[in-house]
Amino acid sequence: MSSRCDVAVVGAGVAGxxxxxxxxxxxxxxxxxxxxxxxxxxxGTFRRGPYVFDVGATQVAGFEPGGSHxxxxxxxxxxxxxxxxxxxxxxxxxxxxREPIRLWRDPDRWIQxxxxxxxxxxxxxxxxxxxxxxxxAFAGRDPVLPPRSPWDLGQLLAALDPxxxxxxxxxxxxxxxxxxxxxxxxDARLRRFLDLQLRLYSQExxxxxxxxxxxxVLAMAQEPLGLWHLEGSMQQLSAALEQALAAAGGQLRLRHxxxxxxxxxxxxxxxxxxxxxxxxxxxxLEAVEVxxxxxxxxxxxxxxxxxxAGYRRRLDRFPDPSGALVLYGAVPRHRLPAELGLHAQLxxxxxxxxxxxLSAEGDGRAPVGQATVIASVFTPARPWFGLEEPAYQARxxxxxxxxxxxxxxxLGLEPADWLHAELATPRGFAGWTGRPFGFVGGLGQHPSxxxxxxxxxxxxxxxxxxxxxxxxxxxxxxxxxxSALMASRQLLxxxxxxxxxxxxxxxxxxxx
Ligand SMILES: Cc1cc2nc3c(=O)[nH]c(=O)nc-3n(C[C@H](O)[C@H](O)[C@H](O)COP(=O)(O)OP(=O)(O)OC[C@H]3O[C@@H](n4cnc5c(N)ncnc54)[C@H](O)[C@@H]3O)c2cc1C
Numbered sequence: 001m002s003s004r005c006d007v008a009v010v011g012a013g014v015a016g017x018x019x020x021x022x023x024x025x026x027x028x029x030x031x032x033x034x035x036x037x038x039x040x041x042x043x044g045t046f047r048r049g050p051y052v053f054d055v056g057a058t059q060v061a062g063f064e065p066g067g068s069h070x071x072x073x074x075x076x077x078x079x080x081x082x083x084x085x086x087x088x089x090x091x092x093x094x095x096x097x098r099e100p101i102r103l104w105r106d107p108d109r110w111i112q113x114x115x116x117x118x119x120x121x122x123x124x125x126x127x128x129x130x131x132x133x134x135x136x137a138f139a140g141r142d143p144v145l146p147p148r149s150p151w152d153l154g155q156l157l158a159a160l161d162p163x164x165x166x167x168x169x170x171x172x173x174x175x176x177x178x179x180x181x182x183x184x185x186x187d188a189r190l191r192r193f194l195d196l197q198l199r200l201y202s203q204e205x206x207x208x209x210x211x212x213x214x215x216x217v218l219a220m221a222q223e224p225l226g227l228w229h230l231e232g233s234m235q236q237l238s239a240a241l242e243q244a245l246a247a248a249g250g251q252l253r254l255r256h257x258x259x260x261x262x263x264x265x266x267x268x269x270x271x272x273x274x275x276x277x278x279x280x281x282x283x284x285l286e287a288v289e290v291x292x293x294x295x296x297x298x299x300x301x302x303x304x305x306x307x308x309a310g311y312r313r314r315l316d317r318f319p320d321p322s323g324a325l326v327l328y329g330a331v332p333r334h335r336l337p338a339e340l341g342l343h344a345q346l347x348x349x350x351x352x353x354x355x356x357x358l359s360a361e362g363d364g365r366a367p368v369g370q371a372t373v374i375a376s377v378f379t380p381a382r383p384w385f386g387l388e389e390p391a392y393q394a395r396x397x398x399x400x401x402x403x404x405x406x407x408x409x410x411l412g413l414e415p416a417d418w419l420h421a422e423l424a425t426p427r428g429f430a431g432w433t434g435r436p437f438g439f440v441g442g443l444g445q446h447p448s449x450x451x452x453x454x455x456x457x458x459x460x461x462x463x464x465x466x467x468x469x470x471x472x473x474x475x476x477x478x479x480x481x482x483s484a485l486m487a488s489r490q491l492l493x494x495x496x497x498x499x500x501x502x503x504x505x506x507x508x509x510x511x512x
Pocket of ligand 1: 010012013016060061257259326467
């Protein structure tokens with residue numbers, strides 16, 4: 001079956017749902033193709049018996065007034081999904097220490113905590129806060145980065161102000177450079193803390209994370225920003241975006257996996273999308289334009305010889321993003337320490353440092369008296385695909401034991417406490433999300449790939465747009481929503497139309 005629409009969006013993760021809802025809301029005929037039987041992608045969920053597990057994302061940013069999700073939901077005329085603010089946003093446990101570093105929501109409490117934990121580091125935090133304030137105000141003015149057309153450049157220039165230009169001096173600096181500049185370069189304990197936090201959000205440690213990106217993620221847990229835990233499950237976010245899409249008249253086609261994308265010859269132009277629909281039946285769809293949210297590493301297979309050679313070389317030169325190993329478990333609630341909060345990081349050697357997320361009583365993820373425990377760690381993805389089945393299973397068992405040993409150290413959990421435990425590897429993520437090698441986390445926020453040096457949403461192929469975690473401003477549901485907004489604005493501008501979010505409140509610059 002073949003049909004034609006204005007825009008085909010590929011992938012119903014948070015980026016694709018947001019772009020599709022925005023474009024349909026502007027009166028375009030939009031079809032959203034999703035390979036899986038449900039939306040959400042890396043921010044989706046799955047059920048096991050009485051438990052609901054968040055597959056990847058477990059906490060959200062951007063719910064504060066002026067935050068990306070909050071702005072978009074106001075535009076869609078929808079309430080944000082129910083969520084509780086996290087306080088602390090995270091408890092960070094360094095190896096060999098008893099007391100964690102807590103990222104309190106109250107900025108003053110966080111200042112006291114960091115001054116007690118890292119004496120003498122205040123100049124570093126103050127510099128980060130200054131850079132964050134200007135970056136945040138800049139982001140709230142919806143710049144286009146990196147610019148690839150006169151219109152893009154106009155949007156970028158309109159978002160600049162003297163503070164942004166001044167912080168532009170730090171465009172090629174790393175967080176480690178800021179530490180050195182502030183006389184904190186020798187504080188090994190602070191460095192370990194920063195490495196843990198930054199790896200979580202930028203895939204890179206302090207000496208490889210762009211200073212302007214790192215300064216913002218280090219301010220994310222405090223008001224007026226903050227981190228939230230969704231009631232029910234992470235799927236609520238995608239379910240609400242599905243609602244926005246349906247209300248705007250857009251179509252979501254689940255179980256539609258795109259396998260090929262080629263430009264159409266002739267005066268009408270546009271794109272032909274081919275793939276497999278339900279029960280493996282082939283489908284074809286024609287679209288004037290395409291917004292692709294699958295990772296850029298998937299483009300060579302989808303486009304084949306159509307992909308310009310220079311662009312293909314650029315994609316090939318990006319280092320591999322990480323894969324993820326994730327333990328999904330459940331335990332009796334009374335076995336968990338009460339004071340830790342819902343999210344923690346543990347500096348851990350084997351298989352690596354853990355990010356741990358617990359369910360809250362009554363949040364819909366586990367029966368009363370029980371809790372889900374999710375622990376994730378980054379891993380090089382490709383080696384997982386070369387293993388024969390027995391070696392793969394042995395490696396999985398080894399990793400699971402390593403993670404459970406970490407959770408024993410962090411939470412005191414004993415082997416008998418586990419009511420459920422299963423491990424996902426990059427192979428599982430490749431199957432769940434369609435991502436090549438199960439790569440997660442975008443391109444990494446090294447200065448050479450950050451902001452102006454990143455991959456653009458505007459591709460060299462007319463009518464083909466990118467968004468998602470490989471595109472500015474990077475990973476996280478809040479980040480990919482902004483990339484969806486950027487690509488949608490570019491697409492509409494090409495049709496001579498503007499897109500300004502309705503009822504946009506003033507951006508909320510951070511403090512501290
Ligand atoms: C372990 C882990 C923990 C994380 N923790 C957090 C967190 O706490 N907070 C946070 O904000 N972020 C977190 N993230 C990151 C966040 O989940 C992602 O950055 C974000 O969800 C990516 O959204 P996306 O729409 O760009 O991509 P995806 O979510 O990957 O969506 C892409 C969609 O495209 C579909 N698709 C793929 N190929 C095809 C095809 N050929 N045809 C049709 N459809 C296709 C997929 O099925 C998928 O639904 C985490 C990620 C992981 C893996």
